[in-house]
Amino acid sequence: MQRYFVTPAGLTETEVVLEGDDARHLATVMRAKAGDPFVACDGEGTEYVAEAAEVSPGRVVGRIVQRRASASEMRWRVTVAQSLPKGDKLETVIQKGTEAGAYAFQPFLSRRTVVQYDDRKEAKRVERWRKIAKEAAEQAHRGRVPEVGAVASWKALLAGFAEYDAVWLCYEEEGRAGVGLKPVLRAFGSSLGEGETPNLLLVVGPEGGFAPEEAEQAIAAGAACVGLGRRILRTETAALVALAAIGYESGEMGG
Amino acid sequence: MQRYFVTPAGLTETEVVLEGDDARHLATVMRAKAGDPFVACDGEGTEYVAEAAEVSPGRVVGRIVQRRASASEMRWRVTVAQSLPKGDKLETVIQKGTEAGAYAFQPFLSRRTVVQYDDRKEAKRVERWRKIAKEAAEQAHRGRVPEVGAVASWKALLAGFAEYDAVWLCYEEEGRAGVGLKPVLRAFGSSLGEGETPNLLLVVGPEGGFAPEEAEQAIAAGAACVGLGRRILRTETAALVALAAIGYESGEMGG
Numbered sequence: 298m299q300r301y302f303v304t305p306a307g308l309t310e311t312e313v314v315l316e317g318d319d320a321r322h323l324a325t326v327m328r329a330k331a332g333d334p335f336v337a338c339d340g341e342g343t344e345y346v347a348e349a350a351e352v353s354p355g356r357v358v359g360r361i362v363q364r365r366a367s368a369s370e371m372r373w374r375v376t377v378a379q380s381l382p383k384g385d386k387l388e389t390v391i392q393k394g395t396e397a398g399a400y401a402f403q404p405f406l407s408r409r410t411v412v413q414y415d416d417r418k419e420a421k422r423v424e425r426w427r428k429i430a431k432e433a434a435e436q437a438h439r440g441r442v443p444e445v446g447a448v449a450s451w452k453a454l455l456a457g458f459a460e461y462d463a464v465w466l467c468y469e470e471e472g473r474a475g476v477g478l479k480p481v482l483r484a485f486g487s488s489l490g491e492g493e494t495p496n497l498l499l500v501v502g503p504e505g506g507f508a509p510e511e512a513e514q515a516i517a518a519g520a521a522c523v524g525l526g527r528r529i530l531r532t533e534t535a536a537l538v539a540l541a542a543i544g545y546e547s548g549e550m551g552g
Numbered sequence: 553m554q555r556y557f558v559t560p561a562g563l564t565e566t567e568v569v570l571e572g573d574d575a576r577h578l579a580t581v582m583r584a585k586a587g588d589p590f591v592a593c594d595g596e597g598t599e600y601v602a603e604a605a606e607v608s609p610g611r612v613v614g615r616i617v618q619r620r621a622s623a624s625e626m627r628w629r630v631t632v633a634q635s636l637p638k639g640d641k642l643e644t645v646i647q648k649g650t651e652a653g654a655y656a657f658q659p660f661l662s663r664r665t666v667v668q669y670d671d672r673k674e675a676k677r678v679e680r681w682r683k684i685a686k687e688a689a690e691q692a693h694r695g696r697v698p699e700v701g702a703v704a705s706w707k708a709l710l711a712g713f714a715e716y717d718a719v720w721l722c723y724e725e726e727g728r729a730g731v732g733l734k735p736v737l738r739a740f741g742s743s744l745g746e747g748e749t750p751n752l753l754l755v756v757g758p759e760g761g762f763a764p765e766e767a768e769q770a771i772a773a774g775a776a777c778v779g780l781g782r783r784i785l786r787t788e789t790a791a792l793v794a795l796a797a798i799g800y801e802s803g804e805m806g807g
């Protein structure tokens with residue numbers, strides 16, 4: 298069944314209303330007819346199975362036939378802080394990271410960020426990233442759309458470390474030296490109480506990696522350096538590999 | 553240091569010789585000068601640190617200064633069998649899968665493969681996939697280049713299952729029902745002896761998933777169905793998530 302995220306304005310006790318792109322998609326691309334079922338998610342953990350009652354490219358009204366809890370969110374809430382990579386790689390990180398279950402994305406600038414950052418274009422880019430997150434969340438059957446923050450400075454990112462239960466910095470030198478992600482996740486997991494949903498920050502550097510002083514600043518601000526194995530991962534691959542490992546450890550693929 | 557894979561013809565007791573694209577890359581893109589170091593891998597687990605002696609865009613001769621074992625290959629040898637996806641997604645799978653440590657890639661055709669398969673273009677495409685694997689292996693500091701097989705039929709793929717120590721089929725229905733990858737990997741890992749390097753086949757379906765009868769045929773041929781979590785992964789994301797999980801379980805990120 299096709300899935301769409303709806304705002305509170307699109308939900309009543311008995312009906313769900315799709316407008317804009319979502320209505321056009323269901324009516325025109327999916328060619329839905331009256332009586333066809335679809336799913337609407339409120340993005341807060343509840344989803345509604347609805348049967349289309351009125352269908353037009355501008356507006357679809359569905360009658361709610363079932364209400365259920367969404368069961369596809371990761372228990373560990375992982376925000377991916379990604380140093381802004383070249384080209385459209387952040388789009389890859391957001392799309393694949395949303396599938397892998399990331400809770401949110403926070404792009405940032407660090408010393409070796411090579412991309413030209415243009416303040417004037419930012420609003421438009423963030424809007425595009427959010428659209429990618431929404432579409433990927435729908436496709437992956439997520440219960441919520443990961444938030445995508447506006448590009449932050451390194452200093453602002455560091456200042457936010459305190460809001461998380463743990464901060465893990467993917468740091469290449471460390472990985473090759475031997476401090477892998479696994480013992481860190483194991484220790485963290487065993488410190489958690491039953492049913493806790495920790496807030497975690499995973500920090501991934503730019504193409505050239507973090508400068509050693511950045512790693513030091515991150516450690517001073519509370520981060521643990523973790524390695525993702527003995528191979529060198531591209532920046533856009535690192536977040537996905539780490540997310541998969543965190544999901545694996547935290548029970549997403551069975552116990 | 554820049555890394556290149558060399559054939560036996562490019563290696564003597566004391567020297568390594570780069571030609572073609574590799575020589576051009578080191579001489580022209582990296583602007584190497586006499587005395588600059590680089591690494592040559594024989595693709596069989598040995599790597600050679602060399603100092604450039606003669607540099608021209610057509611030929612670089614390096615003097616071997618150190619010989620060492622490559623330490624970046626996964627202990628569990630995972631061949632990724634991927635149903636041919638749309639567009640250039642197989643390139644993504646090969647590039648990122650090589651970073652994540654895949655041993656080999658085997659594209660295949662299954663019932664719901666949507667891509668138009670063109671026999672005449674195959675040789676050229678396989679050549680391109682192999683080039684991507686080689687470049688990704690160099691970038692990731694791999695000790696060998698993953699092999700990329702020519703596109704196989706589903707029947708031929710099934711017939712090859714017997715050559716592996718285990719075959720895992722990523723099967724969505726199963727994943728949602730609850731048989732996750734983790735208990736399967738755990739059981740497999742605990743059956744292994746110290747230092748064993750098992751040969752594994754990870755089978756990933758096309759955009760529309762496997763047909764139920766294909767899953768049945770795979771099970772009859774010895775595969776175990778595994779789920780990668782409660783979210784729906786795109787076909788090109790599944791292999792990478794599974795590889796990361798397998799690497800995590802088998803000790804690639806520490807014990």
